[in-house]
Amino acid sequence: MATQVLMPALSPTMTEGKIAKWMKSEGDNVESGDVLCEIETDKATMEVEAVDEGILGKILVSEGTENVAVNTPIAVLVEEGESADDVADAPAPAAAAAAPSEDTKSDAAPKEEAASAPAQPKSDPAPEPEYDGPMKTQTVREALRDAMAEEMRREERVFLMGEEVAEYQGAYKISQGLLDEFGAKRVIDTPITEQGFAGLGVGAAFHGLKPIVEFMTFNFAMQAIDQIINSAAKTLYMSGGQMGCPIVFRGPNGAAARVAAQHSQCYASWYANCPGMKVVAPWSASDAKGLLKSAIRDPNPVIFLENEILYGQSFELPDDDDFTLPIGKAKVERKGADVTIVAYSIAVGIAMEAAEKLAEEGIDAEVINLRTIRPMDTATIIESVKKTNRLVSVGEGWPTCGIGSEVSSIAMEQAFDYLDAPPVRVAGVDVPMPYAANLEKLALPKAPQVIEAAKSVCYV
Amino acid sequence: MARASKSGASSKSAAKSTSRSKSKTAAKKPEVTGEQLLSYYRDMLMIRRFEEKAGQLYGMGLIGGFCHLYIGQEAVVVGMTQAGTSDDSVITSYRDHGHMLACGMDPKGVMAELTGRRGGYSKGKGGSMHMFSREKNFFGGHGIVGAQVPLGTGLAFGHKYSEDGGVCHTYMGDGAVNQGQIYESFNMASLWKLPVVYVIENNKYGMGTSVERASSNVELHERGAAHDIPGMQVNGMDVIDVLEKGGKALDHARSGKGPYILEMKTYRYRGHSMSDPAKYRSKEEVQKMRKESDPIDNLRHTILEAGHSNEDEMKDIDKEIKSIVTAAAEFAQQSPEPDESELFTDVFLEASA
Numbered sequence: 001m002a003t004q005v006l007m008p009a010l011s012p013t014m015t016e017g018k019i020a021k022w023m024k025s026e027g028d029n030v031e032s033g034d035v036l037c038e039i040e041t042d043k044a045t046m047e048v049e050a051v052d053e054g055i056l057g058k059i060l061v062s063e064g065t066e067n068v069a070v071n072t073p074i075a076v077l078v079e080e081g082e083s084a085d086d087v088a089d090a091p092a093p094a095a096a097a098a099a100p101s102e103d104t105k106s107d108a109a110p111k112e113e114a115a116s117a118p119a120q121p122k123s124d125p126a127p128e129p130e131y132d133g134p135m136k137t138q139t140v141r142e143a144l145r146d147a148m149a150e151e152m153r154r155e156e157r158v159f160l161m162g163e164e165v166a167e168y169q170g171a172y173k174i175s176q177g178l179l180d181e182f183g184a185k186r187v188i189d190t191p192i193t194e195q196g197f198a199g200l201g202v203g204a205a206f207h208g209l210k211p212i213v214e215f216m217t218f219n220f221a222m223q224a225i226d227q228i229i230n231s232a233a234k235t236l237y238m239s240g241g242q243m244g245c246p247i248v249f250r251g252p253n254g255a256a257a258r259v260a261a262q263h264s265q266c267y268a269s270w271y272a273n274c275p276g277m278k279v280v281a282p283w284s285a286s287d288a289k290g291l292l293k294s295a296i297r298d299p300n301p302v303i304f305l306e307n308e309i310l311y312g313q314s315f316e317l318p319d320d321d322d323f324t325l326p327i328g329k330a331k332v333e334r335k336g337a338d339v340t341i342v343a344y345s346i347a348v349g350i351a352m353e354a355a356e357k358l359a360e361e362g363i364d365a366e367v368i369n370l371r372t373i374r375p376m377d378t379a380t381i382i383e384s385v386k387k388t389n390r391l392v393s394v395g396e397g398w399p400t401c402g403i404g405s406e407v408s409s410i411a412m413e414q415a416f417d418y419l420d421a422p423p424v425r426v427a428g429v430d431v432p433m434p435y436a437a438n439l440e441k442l443a444l445p446k447a448p449q450v451i452e453a454a455k456s457v458c459y460v
Numbered sequence: 461m462a463r464a465s466k467s468g469a470s471s472k473s474a475a476k477s478t479s480r481s482k483s484k485t486a487a488k489k490p491e492v493t494g495e496q497l498l499s500y501y502r503d504m505l506m507i508r509r510f511e512e513k514a515g516q517l518y519g520m521g522l523i524g525g526f527c528h529l530y531i532g533q534e535a536v537v538v539g540m541t542q543a544g545t546s547d548d549s550v551i552t553s554y555r556d557h558g559h560m561l562a563c564g565m566d567p568k569g570v571m572a573e574l575t576g577r578r579g580g581y582s583k584g585k586g587g588s589m590h591m592f593s594r595e596k597n598f599f600g601g602h603g604i605v606g607a608q609v610p611l612g613t614g615l616a617f618g619h620k621y622s623e624d625g626g627v628c629h630t631y632m633g634d635g636a637v638n639q640g641q642i643y644e645s646f647n648m649a650s651l652w653k654l655p656v657v658y659v660i661e662n663n664k665y666g667m668g669t670s671v672e673r674a675s676s677n678v679e680l681h682e683r684g685a686a687h688d689i690p691g692m693q694v695n696g697m698d699v700i701d702v703l704e705k706g707g708k709a710l711d712h713a714r715s716g717k718g719p720y721i722l723e724m725k726t727y728r729y730r731g732h733s734m735s736d737p738a739k740y741r742s743k744e745e746v747q748k749m750r751k752e753s754d755p756i757d758n759l760r761h762t763i764l765e766a767g768h769s770n771e772d773e774m775k776d777i778d779k780e781i782k783s784i785v786t787a788a789a790e791f792a793q794q795s796p797e798p799d800e801s802e803l804f805t806d807v808f809l810e811a812s813a
Contacts (some may be wrong), residue, residue, distance in 0.1 A: 008519025011735030012526070032512060033729075033750075044737030051516040063626070070521055121805050159621070185621070191651070196610050196644025203614020203628075206599055208619055230604050231611060238590035240583035241806035275807050299809040327811075369793070 002082055003052050005075040007061070007068050010041045010048075016249040017041045018066040028056045030077060034458035037063075037074070050154035053241060053333065054079050059079065061122075101137030126326045136319040141311040143285035144174050144250075145290035148212060150321050152182055155210065158296060161188040162214030162251075163195060171216045172311055194307045198224030198249070205247040212296060218267045225270075232301040233276030248295045250304035252395045254345065254449035255279070255444055257309065261432035264440075266397035268344065271303045272374040272406070278327055279373040281305040283348035286317035287371055298327060305373075308344045330377035332384070339454045340384040342407050343394040347426075347445060351394050354450035365454055373403060378410050387413045391423040392458040394450055421457040426450050461756065491698060494768030500542065500699045501763060502777055504534035504756050507558040509785045510567055511730075514574055518603045518734050523574045527588050530558035532697075532729040533585040535755035536661055537562040539702025540629055540722075543710055551599040551612040552631035554589035555661075555728075559631065563596040567784055571792035579795030583802060597626075606632065606639030609658070613645040616656035616719075628714045635666020635682055638738055643687070646719065650687040653718040657709045658684070660721065661696065668740040681723035689719050696724030697753040727753065754806060 003306040007017065024030060035047045036056075057078035061068055068074065095369050108210040138146070152158045159182075164171045166179040166189040179187040190197040194215065201211040215221040221228065228249060235243045255264040272279045278300055282288040288306070295302040317323070333348060334355050348369045355365040366384050372377065385391050394402035404425035411423050430444040511529040516725065518527050530537075533555075540560040541550075552559045560570050573580025573591050581591040589603040601613060602608040612630025619626040637640060637660055649656050660680050664671055671678050681691030692709065697700040701726065709720035727749045731738050738746075763769050 006520060008516075009521045010519065012524060014735075043737075044739070046731075046735075046737055048519075049515075051512050061585040191644075191647060193644040193647065195641045196613075196648055199607060199610025199641060200614035200617055200645070200648060203551075203611035203616075204618045204621070205614070206611065207615050207618025207622070209618050226604060226607060227610060230609055231602070235590075235592075235600070236809065237806045238582055238586040239600070239806075240581065240585050241809075242582075242592050242594050243811045258696060279810075294811075298811050300811075392638075420647075 002076050002078045003054065004073040005036065005077060007070050007072045007074050008048055009070045010039060010046050011043055012280035014041045014070060016067050016069045019061050019068060020045055022059060022063050024056045024150055026059055030054055030056055036264055039081065051431045052077055057082065060387060068374065069167060070259045070400060073385060090261050105215050118381065123294055128326060128329055134319040135316045137311055137316055140285045140288045141174055143289035143317060144292055144306065145176055149178060149181065151185060151293055151296040157208065158187065158210045158212065159186040160212045160214060161201060163190055163192055163216045165214050169448045176252050194209060194220050194223040196226060199227040199231060199324035201247060203229055205242055205245045210246045210296065212248045212250060215249065218251050218253040219263050219265055221249065222273055226404060233274050237276060237427050244299050245301050245414060246299045248302045248304055251306060252308040253305035254307055255433060258435060258437065258440060260435040266428065268305055268373050268395065268397050269402045277374065278302045279305065280327060280371065281345040281373055282371060283310065283345055283369050287325065289317055290323055291327065291371060293324045294327050304381060305345060310346055328372050328375045328377060330371055330380040331369045332366060332380065334365065334367040335370045336364040338364045338388055339390040339392060339458055340366050340368060340388045341392045341450065341454065342368045342370060342381055344403060347394040347396055350445060354447040354454065357447065357451055358454055363454060363458055363460065378414065380424050381407060381410060382415050385411050386418045389418050389420040392426060392450060392453045392457060393423065394426045394445055396428050396444060399425055402427055421459065424453040424457055426453050463711035494766065497759065497763050497768055500538055501756065501759050501782065503538045503562060504699065505777065505781050507534045507561050508756055509781050510561060511557060512787050513785045517575065522793060524576065525587060526731065527734045528555040529730045530555055531792055533661060533663060533726045534558060535699040535702055536696045536724045536726055538540050539699040540659060540706045543703050543706035544629060545742045547626035548629055549597040549599055549615045550629045551608050551615060553605060553608050553633060553636065554603050556591065556601045560591055560598055561811040563598040565591065565596055565598060567788035570790040572795045575792040576797065577792060578798045581793060585802065585806065606636040606641050608632065609636065609642050609645045613649050613656055616654040619655050624757065627657055627678055627710050628658060630656055631659045631661060632801060633666060634660060634662040634680060635674065635705050638674060638811040639682055646684050646687040650689050651721040653716060655713040656719045657713050658719060658721045660723045661726055662723055663726050665740065675792065681721055684721045689721055691721035691723060693723045693725060696726030697755045699755055699759060
């Protein structure tokens with residue numbers, strides 16, 4: 001049976017090309033893999049190989065012809081005994097017609113693309129469980145360690161790896177005692193090789209384990225960010241839902257004290273920009289423990305942004321091994337009526353301090369601890385803004401494209417008519433972190449700036 | 461062309477013609493029967509014909525974006541797969557269609573992913589470079605040069621941690637061996653004695669740059685020397701050489717001695733991707749390889765010479781492969797595009813309580 005040879009597309013962008021030269025003549029025998037002709041594309045001259053075998057019955061487009069559209073029949077292959085005159089009836093392999101779709105509508109009217117796009121499903125995080133059991137006081141450091149230890153006792157597949165997590169007991173002593181309890185199989189000192197061990201952790205998660213990967217600080221995770229984004233966050237989607245990646249990347253994030261630009265960056269907005277990943281930023285010991293346990297149990301990759309300054313701070317938290325907090329749910333740390341202050345991580349403390357001082361001046365601030373940056377609990381923010389009509393965001397990261405920018409956008413998109421003043425961002429100063437003590441102090445947000453911002457949106 | 465599967469279940473449409481039983485332990489010195497030679501021939505031919513068809517569909521605009529064909533390198537993945545066991549895992553970069561077929565994945569599902577349809581392995585959301593099959597222990601299909609190597613090392617970590625007896629076959633190209641993360645992986649794999657075989661598919665060119673122009677030391681099997689990882693050069697155009705040396709390397713890794721490096725000297729006949737003008741090598745070079753070293757032609761010759769089969773039987777195999785590939789291409793064109801609601805699925809897994 002005769003077969004048509006079609007003008008091929010030879011690059012992702014080619015729509016037409018020139019038949020530069022026929023390498024076979026009519027009547028020639030053609031085997032699969034033989035070069036039929038040369039085609040000039042928008043990028044280069046390329047050879048076209050035969051896929052089917054037969055005899056070149058007829059050349060339909062002669063040498064030197066320009067602007068031949070992709071999928072135009074350019075020749076016909078016939079079988080022994082067939083005449084080139086049969087070519088009129090030669091079937092073409094199906095050209096790149098529109099894919100069949102279950103949508104049977106046949107109207108040719110242009111579609112309204114935006115209108116036809118499906119709406120993004122809204123996730124509704126579980127509410128925070130009521131707890132009225134016994135409480136205890138712990139540092140954030142102890143809470144993080146207990147969260148890991150409890151989850152490692154609960155599930156054999158959970159293991160911890162990172163630099164100095166085992167014999168040194170953790171560069172910041174977060175993993176103190178874990179090597180003794182769980183042994184070297186499950187508490188693993190890695191070489192200084194962030195990209196390598198981040199990728200190794202992702203591979204282990206694909207295999208079915210549940211790694212906790214500690215970065216000594218998130219500054220060093222920039223070396224590993226390809227593995228975190230491209231391998232951990234995107235693979236579930238790219239695999240059509242087959243390749244879950246249950247992994248936690250955790251460690252201190254943001255400014256510590258006097259360690260200068262390369263060791264003092266907040267990565268919240270970097271990771272929060274990427275779908276496929278959850279981003280958690282705890283403030284209190286209760287946040288740290290409840291959220292880290294949920295992160296370890298979560299079947300998705302979770303970025304867990306801790307803060308070195310907070311490690312030594314003590315808080316009250318439930319005295320219960322089963323206590324967890326839902327990822328994706330913010331907490332109203334202080335109820336108020338006059339202005340909403342949205343903060344995350346160490347900035348929650350700054351917001352609380354500012355709220356106390358504002359109260360002395362007669363301004364009743366509501367403080368929202370985001371707890372999770374992605375997926376962000378927009379409902380809690382909007383509900384609060386509808387009540388207070390004023391919004392201030394606080395975070396240590398740089399202001400440009402930062403978390404505060406996102407919070408402001410959400411309020412303006414979803415509660416514009418409720419706002420009595422433009423939202424204000426309080427953020428880190430837009431410079432690399434300086435070393436000098438006085439300059440470093442100036443670069444980070446403090447309570448007086450939050451107070452000033454709150455007063456400005458209240459027009460006080 | 462599946463490896464022996466744990467359940468004994470065969471792969472879907474392809475399996476009818478290619479399923480076979482296979483012992484779980486790799487032979488040290490393979491004594492290869494005529495029947496086995498025929499099955500390797502069939503497996504390699506399947507990849508060759510599949511890739512030719514993919515090239516054709518690309519030319520027709522049915523496959524978009526990037527498409528990297530494996531034509532010429534078939535002996536590597538067929539030999540390694542046959543040397544392995546059903547406990548092993550496989551991971552590679554983006555020249556990956558051959559690896560999927562060798563793992564026993566259904567040609568229909570692979571082709572439908574190339575055309576971006578809902579019947580594809582990733583429901584049309586991954587494309588040529590991103591396909592996976594948990595069932596067949598195939599872990600992708602990764603688009604970033606070298607990134608699959610730490611991942612494969614992690615799969616090996618998983619094999620060791622869970623003591624499941626598996627070895628990870630971690631493939632990379634000659635271009636990838638100059639990425640830093642390869643050596644980070646080599647170091648950890650050797651330090652922790654992980655069961656991984658690193659298979660370097662040296663097809664002489666990383667895109668358009670020859671190994672000589674990219675690597676200070678072109679003996680790529682020696683790249684593990686700094687980490688005490690043994691390496692071996694293999695004739696990647698000869699499935700029997702791959703089978704024999706692959707078996708040795710896999711035995712080494714499986715027995716707890718740590719990683720092994722195999723440098724497969726191979727060749728890709730087609731361009732790096734579909735839009736490769738091939739100005740960096742001569743036509744004569746390509747023709748010479750095709751004429752003298754083709755793994756499929758040479759094996760066919762061996763089979764006929766030894767009287768394991770005859771021309772008629774070989775023609776029947778050709779026909780049968782062609783019909784499987786044609787069916788895959790038809791399926792790939794008839795399967796609908798993914799439903800629009802799929803845009804928002806598979807971003808997260810639901811947390812179980």
